[in-house]
Amino acid sequence: xxxxxxxxxxxxxxxxxxxxxxxxxxxxxxxxxxxxxxxxxxxxxxxxxxxxxxxxxxxxxxxxxxxxxxxxxxxxxxxxxxxxxxxxxxxxxxxxxxxxxxxxxxxxxxxxxxxxxxxxxxxxxxxxxxxxxxxxxxxxxxxxxxxxxxxxxxxxxxxxxxxxxxxxxxxxxxxxxxxxxxxxxxxxxxxxxxxxxxxxxxxxxxxxxxxxxxxxxxxxxxxxxxxxxxxxxxxxxxxxxxxxxxxxxxxxxxxxxxxxxxxxxxxxxxxxxxxxxxxxxxxxxxxxxxxxxxxxxxxxxxxxxxxxxxxxxxxxxxxxxxxxxxxxxxxxxxxxxxxxxxxxxxxxxxxxxxxxxxxxxxxxxxxxxxxxxxxxxxxxxxxxxxxxxxxxxxxxxxxxxx
Numbered sequence: 001x002x003x004x005x006x007x008x009x010x011x012x013x014x015x016x017x018x019x020x021x022x023x024x025x026x027x028x029x030x031x032x033x034x035x036x037x038x039x040x041x042x043x044x045x046x047x048x049x050x051x052x053x054x055x056x057x058x059x060x061x062x063x064x065x066x067x068x069x070x071x072x073x074x075x076x077x078x079x080x081x082x083x084x085x086x087x088x089x090x091x092x093x094x095x096x097x098x099x100x101x102x103x104x105x106x107x108x109x110x111x112x113x114x115x116x117x118x119x120x121x122x123x124x125x126x127x128x129x130x131x132x133x134x135x136x137x138x139x140x141x142x143x144x145x146x147x148x149x150x151x152x153x154x155x156x157x158x159x160x161x162x163x164x165x166x167x168x169x170x171x172x173x174x175x176x177x178x179x180x181x182x183x184x185x186x187x188x189x190x191x192x193x194x195x196x197x198x199x200x201x202x203x204x205x206x207x208x209x210x211x212x213x214x215x216x217x218x219x220x221x222x223x224x225x226x227x228x229x230x231x232x233x234x235x236x237x238x239x240x241x242x243x244x245x246x247x248x249x250x251x252x253x254x255x256x257x258x259x260x261x262x263x264x265x266x267x268x269x270x271x272x273x274x275x276x277x278x279x280x281x282x283x284x285x286x287x288x289x290x291x292x293x294x295x296x297x298x299x300x301x302x303x304x305x306x307x308x309x310x311x312x313x314x315x316x317x318x319x320x321x322x323x324x325x326x327x328x329x330x331x332x333x334x335x336x337x338x339x340x341x342x343x344x345x346x347x348x349x350x351x352x353x354x355x356x357x358x359x360x361x362x363x364x365x366x367x368x369x370x371x372x373x374x375x376x377x378x379x380x381x382x383x384x385x386x387x388x389x390x391x392x393x394x395x396x397x398x399x400x401x402x
Contacts, residue, residue, distance in 0.1 A: 042366035044068060046075035046352055047359075049118040051110030064365065067348045069103070071363060072122050074352025077323070085321035086131055086283065088345045102129045132162045134169050134282035137202050139194030146191075146255060156259045163187065164253065164266045165284045166203050168236050168273025179235040180209035181266050182253060227263065234267055236274035239309045241301030244268075268294065271313050281320045293317065321346045323353050326391045328383030347379070350392045351399075360399070 039056040041064055049072070057064050073087035105125050110116070145159040167182040186209045193205040227250035230243050250263035261269075272284060293316050300312055319331065331343075351364040382394045 042363055043361065044363040044365070045361040046072045046119050046355065048361075050114070051116055051118055051121065052114040054110060054118060055114060067345065068363065070345045070348035071352035071355070072119060073126070074349035075356045076119060076123055077349075078353035078356030083323050083325070084281065084283065085323070085346065085349045088321050088349050102126060131283060132158070134166060134203055135201070137162070138198065139200050139202055139205060140198040142202050143191070143194055143198065146259075156255065157261070160253065160255050160259055160261050161269050162284065163190065163202070163206070164261060164269045165273040166206055167209065168270035169277045170203055170206060171236060171274050171277065179233060181231045181234050181250075181263060182270065183209055183231070184253065185209075187253065187255065231263060234270070236271040236310055239267070239271070240305065241307045241309055241312070242305035244309050245298070245301055245305065265294070268313065271310050272317060275310060275314050275317070276320070279320055281322065319343050319346050321349065323350065323392050324390065327387065328389050328391055328394050329387040331391045332380060332383050332387065347395065350395050354392055354396050354399075
C-alpha cells in the first residue's frame with residue numbers, strides 16, 4: 001500500500017466533505033461500479049477482508065472507505081457484544097479535516113503487510129484508542145491533554161470542551177441540580193483536585209458551579225451584563241433559545257493563553273451532555289464544533305426564541321447509536337433533519353453488527369446499487385410502520401426483502 005498514508009488522509013478529507021453534498025448512497029454505489037471494474041465492493045466481508053482489499057477500495061472509490069470501516073467496526077462490536085457505536089460517534093472531522101480515529105495507524109500497518117487480515121488489525125489498533133467517556137476518563141488523561149498545545153491535534157481544546165460536556169452530563173448528580181455555565185472557577189477547582197488525585201474519574205472531581213457569581217462590573221455594557229446573568233443561571237433543562245442567543249456577549253471559558261471555548265458553544269456542549277445522560281450514553285456527540293448544526297439552530301432560535309433549546313438540539317444533533325436500544329422512532333427524526341453523513345455511518349455500523357451474528361457475507365453497498373430504489377427512504381417507510389422496533393431489526397428485515 002505504497003504512498004497510502006499521505007494520500008489516504010487527503011482522500012478521507014475529500015470523502016467527509018463530499019458526502020455532505022452527495023444526495024444519496026445509491027449514486028455513490030453507481031459511481032463506484034464505473035470506477036472499479038476489478039473490485040466488487042458488494043462482496044466485501046469483514047470476516048475475510050485483507051488490507052489489500054482496503055487499498056483497492058481507496059484507489060477506486062474513496063467515498064466508500066469510511067463506510068467500509070464503519071461496517072468493520074460494527075462487525076467487531078457485534079462479535080464482542082459491544083453495544084455502543086463508538087466509531088460512529090467519532091467519525092466526523094473537526095474544521096474539515098482532523099480525523100479523530102486511528103485511521104492513519106491502520107493505513108501504515110496495512111502498507112507494511114498488505115496481505116494481513118483487516119479485522120484483527122482493526123481490533124489491535126483500536127484497542128488502545130479510546131474516545132472520552134464519562135464513565136472512564138480520568139484526571140491523568142485530562143491533565144495530559146490540557147498540556148498538549150499542539151495546534152495540529154487540539155487536544156487541549158477537546159479536553160476543555162469535555163469538562164463543559166461533563167458538567168451537563170452530571171447535572172442531576174451530587175444531590176441536586178447543577179446550573180450555570182462551566183466557568184473558570186470550576187475549572188480551577190477541578191484541576192486542583194486532579195493534580196492531587198490523577199487516577200480519579202474526572203466526573204467525580206467536577207465541582208458544582210457557584211450560582212452566586214459576582215455582580216458584573218459597572219463598566220460592563222448592558223448586553224454583556226445580561227449575558228453574564230444568563231450564564232450564571234443557565235440550565236440545560238429549561239434554557240430557551242432566547243437564553244442561548246443572549247450568551248453571545250458573555251466571556252469565553254479560557255485555559256492558558258490560547259485555549260478557549262465561547263459561551264454559546266459551552267452552552268450547547270452542556271446541553272448535549274445532559275441529553276446524553278438522559279439517553280444513558282456516556283459518549284459526547286458534540287465536543288467538536290458542529291458549525292453547520294449551530295448555524296441551523298441559530299436560525300431556528302431567532303425565529304422561535306421561546307423554544308426550549310434541548311428540544312431543538314435533540315432533533316438536530318447526530319443520532320446516538322446503541323445496537324440494542326436505538327429504535328426506529330429514534331432514527332426517523334434525525335434521518336430527515338440531522339447529520340445525514342453520520343446517520344449513514346450508523347447504518348453501515350449496524351449492518352456489520354448484524355453480520356457478525358448472521359454470518360451473511362457482503363456489504364451494505366449491495367443493497368444500494370439501484371438508483372431508483374433509495375435505501376434510506378425505504379428504511380424510513382419500514383420504520384414509520386414500526387416505530388417501536390429496534391433499528392437493527394428493521395435493517396435486518398430490509399436485508400431479507402430487498
